[in-house]
Amino acid sequence: MLANLSNLNTAGLQAINSDQLFPRESSKHAPRVLLLYGSLRARSFSRLMCEEAARVLNIFGAKTCTFDPSGLPLPDDADISHEKVKELRQLVEWSEGMVWCSPERHGAMTGIMKTQIDWIPLSIGAVRPTQGKTLAVMQVNGGSQSFNVVNQLRILGRWMRLITIPNQSSTPKAFMEFDDDGRMKPSPYYNRMVDVMEELVKFTLLTRDTKDYMVDRYSERIESGDNLMKRVNKNL
Secondary structure, rough: OHHHHOOOOOOHHHOOOOOHHOOOOOOOOEEEEEEEEOOOOOOOHHHHHHHHHHHHHOOOOOEEEEOOOOOOOOOOOOOOHHHHHHHHHHHHHOOOEEEEEEEEEEEEHHHHHHHHHHOOOOEEOOOOOOOOEEEEEEOOOOOOOOOHHHHHHHHHHHHHHEEEEEEEEOOOOHHOOOOOOOOOOOHHHHHHHHHHHHHHHHHHHHHHOOOHOOOOOHHHHHHHHHHHHHHHHHHO
């Protein structure tokens, strides 16, 4: 074990800084949450679920915005200057947490849901628009309950370096869970959705002021340090 430690690049090793991990001052503004849904149908249950979730988030003190994916082009089929692409990216940068809700289609999330996520870059210049932010995942089903979509969304959330909360929501036979006005009926599925939104707000409040420090990595510190030394040596 000690022999292995001798191979480490100790320049990148740092003791955990409790002052950065537990700041004395915390943000006072309402948590900003972006909601994405995965269907363009006139009666889209993933949209209705996001609308219901937004109402709950507002009660918990969050400020919400729901992105309308209608008109968003396929990835690589348009330039990043496209208005819908710019709108989505600006909302992602604005947000401190996100909700992703998709129907299950052919055992997977919809192409509409995946297209939105594919347009979100890991980095925009020096800004990483998703890293360290919170994420809640939900799905709606036309038939029996399934967890295919939430499992896939978790993989994508991890890939995007989002803090994906433990709780999740999967609603079977969603067409039976909403009334004619598009409001979700009282049920254990409604209760679970509320649980998920409550947990999202709590995690967002806990992490938003420390997200940059929480995702600060040894491997990236030594890489940036090595690159700096290479530039210095090149100029000597």
